[in-house]
Amino acid sequence: TLPGAKGMSAEEVERIAPVYADRILALVRTASKIIRKRDPDAMILSPGFENFFQIPYPLWKRVHELLLEGGLAEHVDAFCIHNYPGHLGSKESGNHATWQDLDRSTDSTALIRFLEKRGAKLPLFCTEFGGFKPDLSSPEGETVAAIEILHAGTILAHQGFIGLNY
Secondary structure (H helix, E strand, O other): OOOOOOOOOHHHHHHHHHHHHHHHHHHHHHHHHHHHHHOOOOOOEEEEEEOOOOOOOHHHHHHHHHHHHOOHHHOOOEEEEEEOHHHOOEHHHOOEOOHHHHHHHHOOHHHHHHHHHOOOOOOEEEEEEOOOOOOOOOHHHHHHHHHHHHHHHHHHHHOOEEEEOO
16 A cells, blocks of 8 residues: 555544655755756746545645645745546456546546645646556557547646646
8 A cells, every 4th residue: 555545544644744744845945945046047846746636645635735834835836746547447447447537537626726725826737647558569559558648638738737748
């Protein structure tokens, strides 16, 4: 089980999240100060927010709440997410993600609302996405992988992300 995965008690989340958030915020503050000194025009991105509304990781949701409450937005120029919808699958599809799974997982509306609710109205970047699991041993599998990448990128662009990297 990954750290912060489903099943972690609320007490564990409240004990561990502040430690992670404090360390991350200290790093961002220091890095931002150094970057601004060397290049005042540099665009500084936040650490990558996992699209935690699509996966059951209460720890990371709480860490990001604490980061925003701690002033993360004051030290970055844009928010960055990492989106990996390919972890989804359904029994009907043999545990491979369906197009509907990919649509739901790539939808970042809840994450955008989470940021805006906390006054974090900065540009959005997606600097990592993928996790698609087609069979790449055939040309058809490679075509499906390419379509999945374009599909996810299109959804994110439509939702207002100005930077997309795969």
